[in-house]
Structure formats: C-alpha cells, structure tokens
C-alpha cells in the first residue's frame with residue numbers, strides 16, 4: 001500500500017510511527033511538508049521518502065512529489081484545518097479522475113472540523129473520503145480513532161482506512177460524519193484533558209510534601225492502573241469508583257470537594273466547547289464561496 005501524507009507534523013508523525021515497517025514499508029510512505037528538519041527526522045527514523053511542497057505551492061514544487069502523490073493508494077491529509085482548502089486545491093490537478101465508487105485514491109482527512117463535502121468540492125468532486133479523528137497515543141500504538149466514510153468509498157477502501165488506523169490502536173466507525181465532532185471532543189482532544197489532570201495531581205502532590213519525581217511516579221501509575229482496571233473489568237466504572245470510596249474516608253472527602261466545585265459539570269462544559277469549536281471550524285474554514 002502506497003501512502004502519501006500531506007503534512008508531517010505531530011499527528012502525522014504519530015501515525016507514521018505505527019505504520020512504517022508494520023502495515024507497509026517506510027519506503028512506501030511519502031511525506032510532503034514545508035519543514036526540512038521535520039522531514040529529515042521522519043526520513044531518518046522511519047525510512048519514508050519526502051518532499052517539500054506540492055505543485056502549486058508558493059515554494060518550488062518537487063517533481064518527485066508529483067509522481068509519488070499522484071500514484072498513492074491512500075492520501076492522508078494531515079495539515080491544520082485552516083490549511084486544508086489550499087492544500088486540497090493544490091492536490092486537485094494531481095489526482096487521477098474520480099470515476100465512481102472506489103475510483104481514484106482514498107483520501108483520509110484527520111482534520112478537526114473540515115466537512116467531507118467541502119473537501120470533496122475543493123478536490124473537484126466525487127472523491128472517496130474517510131474522515132478520521134485519531135489521537136496522539138497512536139505514537140505508542142495505543143491510539144483510538146473515530147472514522148466516518150462518505151458516499152463513494154468502497155468496502156475495500158473502508159478496510160484500508162481501518163487497517164491504517166488499527167496499526168496505531170483501536171477504531172470506532174460512525175454512521176454519521178457529524179458525530180466526528182463528538183469524537184474529537186472525547187478522544188481527539190482527550191489526551192490533553194488527561195495530561196491536564198496528571199499535571200494538576202503532580203502539582204498537588206508537591207504541595208502535599210512529595211518530591212516532583214514521587215508525585216509523577218504516583219500520578220502516572222495511578223492513571224495507568226485505574227484505566228487498565230476499568231478496561232479489564234466487566235463492572236461499571238461507577239462501581240469501581242465506589243469501591244475506592246470508604247465511608248467517611250479520604251476518597252469521600254476528595255470526591256465531596258470535587259462535587260462542590262462542580263468538576264463533572266466543568267468537564268461536560270469543556271467537552272461541549274470542544275465539539276462546538278469543531279462545528280465552528282467546519283464553517284470558518286469550509287464555507288462555500
């Protein structure tokens with residue numbers, strides 16, 4: 001499988017780390033990105049081929065990019081949402097004719113917000129597009145990706161999208177593209193919430209007299225252990241929480257304090273804000289002319 005990545009930033013690097021040498025040889029992966037240092041790193045680490053710009057970009061196009069991108073089975077669009085239109089319009093003349101279901105390359109967009117219909121229009125129409133929302137634990141093969149296929153994606157192409165994302169973790173298919181905004185709020189942005197919570201626990205551990213190292217070791221092992229316990233248990237998470245909470249004890253004191261501060265409601269509001277921002281970006285960066 002020949003895969004071209006347009007954009008070689010954080011999320012692309014996380015995906016490539018799971019794919020190269022596993023699902024396909026590094027040499028079958030091509031990365032287009034304007035940053036030479038990022039390309040050198042990806043090439044040295046994973047043996048991918050690289051180029052600096054698509055034809056039509058402000059930089060001089062690399063002829064190698066034309067060939068490689070034009071012949072890719074799968075093109076992963078991994079640029080920021082605000083760059084997607086420009087990139088799609090640069091890509092458009094490189095792509096073979098769309099030609100009905102399963103025709104032309106499969107386009108995997110990992111951008112938050114950008115709607116498949118907008119992307120398809122920028123790419124000339126009739127494209128096989130799967131919207132994906134991965135997350136950065138893909139870097140260690142522990143990602144989770146929500147996927148939604150638009151009309152025109154063949155069963156084979158769906159299987160290819162699933163295989164690519166399964167190379168870096170679990171996959172969850174959605175029947176409706178609009179649900180990608182919810183996935184973004186839960187698992188796409190989710191690692192940042194977990195890191196935020198860990199950082200807060202580390203800080204509090206130090207305030208309680210532990211060293212930074214001790215706080216980090218305790219907080220990380222607690223997160224890993226609790227998440228694994230919940231994943232391996234058949235019981236609801238609420239029951240696992242209750243088992244930690246001895247009557248009148250320390251956990252009860254902590255959870256009562258969190259409830260008084262409205263932590264659960266604050267998490268709900270934060271995730272609603274993430275989903276709303278996804279919808280807003282779809283309009284902001286995808287509005288029709």
Ligand SMILES: NC(=O)C1=CN([C@@H]2O[C@H](COP(=O)(O)OP(=O)(O)OC[C@H]3O[C@@H](n4cnc5c(N)ncnc54)[C@H](OP(=O)(O)O)[C@@H]3O)[C@@H](O)[C@H]2O)C=CC1
Nearest residue numbers: 007008009010011032033034078079080081110111112134
């Ligand atoms: N980070 C995450 O956890 C997740 C991100 N995503 C999505 O992934 C996408 C990328 O995010 P992320 O990796 O964090 O962002 P990055 O900024 O790290 O990566 C984007 C890369 O694309 C490059 N780029 C810009 N213009 C072009 C172009 N014309 N051709 C080729 N490459 C170009 C950028 O270069 P330069 O910096 O010079 O502009 C940059 O290196 C976004 O759409 C985001 O919504 C999805 C799930 C999770």
Ligand SMILES: O=C(O)[C@@H]1CCC=N1
Nearest residue numbers: 111112184188189190
């Ligand atoms: O913050 C963002 O917009 C991207 C999408 C999900 C994670 N990072």
